[in-house]
Amino acid sequence: MDRARLADFLRTRREALQPEDVGLPRGRRRRTRGLRREEVAAISDMSTDYYSRIEQQRGPRPSEQMLAAIARGLRLSLEERDHLFRLGGYPTPRRVARADHINPGMMRIFDGLEETAAQVVSSLGETLRQTRLAGALLGDETAYTGLARSLHYRWFTDPESRRIHPEDDHPTHSRLLASDLQRAYTRDGRDSRAGAIVDALLAGSPEFAALWREHPVSAPYCAAKRIQHPRLGLLELHCQILVDPDQSQSLQVFTATPGSESHEKLELLSVIAGQGI
Numbered sequence: 001m002d003r004a005r006l007a008d009f010l011r012t013r014r015e016a017l018q019p020e021d022v023g024l025p026r027g028r029r030r031r032t033r034g035l036r037r038e039e040v041a042a043i044s045d046m047s048t049d050y051y052s053r054i055e056q057q058r059g060p061r062p063s064e065q066m067l068a069a070i071a072r073g074l075r076l077s078l079e080e081r082d083h084l085f086r087l088g089g090y091p092t093p094r095r096v097a098r099a100d101h102i103n104p105g106m107m108r109i110f111d112g113l114e115e116t117a118a119q120v121v122s123s124l125g126e127t128l129r130q131t132r133l134a135g136a137l138l139g140d141e142t143a144y145t146g147l148a149r150s151l152h153y154r155w156f157t158d159p160e161s162r163r164i165h166p167e168d169d170h171p172t173h174s175r176l177l178a179s180d181l182q183r184a185y186t187r188d189g190r191d192s193r194a195g196a197i198v199d200a201l202l203a204g205s206p207e208f209a210a211l212w213r214e215h216p217v218s219a220p221y222c223a224a225k226r227i228q229h230p231r232l233g234l235l236e237l238h239c240q241i242l243v244d245p246d247q248s249q250s251l252q253v254f255t256a257t258p259g260s261e262s263h264e265k266l267e268l269l270s271v272i273a274g275q276g277i
Helices: 003-016 037-043 048-055 064-073 078-087 104-111 132-138 151-157 167-188 193-204 206-213 261-275
Strands: 117-122 127-130 225-229 233-244 249-255
Touching: 003 037, 003 048, 003 078, 037 048, 037 064, 048 064, 064 078, 104 117, 104 233, 104 249, 117 132, 127 132, 132 225, 132 261, 151 167, 151 193, 167 193, 167 206, 193 206, 233 261
Parallel strands: none
Antiparallel strands: 117 127, 117 249, 225 233, 233 249
């Protein structure tokens, strides 16, 4: 670990960012060039003291998880993230194995959607980031660990994951998710995370095994969705998707037709989520 160069690298990247770049208000009295340390800590989900110690060349060696969080917070490119890991004394993360790094351009778009139901999702259905409204609509999908991080895995192994969709829609969702997984499996190979999910599902889900034998193929598409919310009932939503080819990630945005009952419910959900009810 090169403490001095690590601290200097973080400082230069912090000073190169403006509050608007990460979705923060500028405020009137701002003398700091770039972001403040406490702002970087906040957007990286860690304490100000912990982050400050790294820049001050103090404290314990940051873990890979902490460096990954800082890389996301500072909107580092993949090349910059790899450099950060090397300065921290870690091997460069495999691009396929660590698909949880969000491209800076994708993050800038996401930051502008705070009042919208939006989320960034990997090609394996791992939700990497959610807006407050998306969490209220779909539940916190970032809290899972292991294979369960993947919606593709949860859908075929955990009946609770299907409750937000009407039962009539389940066969369509199953086929789309199996198709998504086959695309990732073909791209990444059997020794990848996609391969581990496929092997587990072939062993544990007869429904998935039957679909897999059919070699389902479909284009990347986020179709209209019916969401069965536990408090507001059925919402009929449109889903727009922005794909980042380099990262194999997508930004999903859920909207409702203005004037519709679902639009009113989505607005009510935004109020409920804002009040923390």
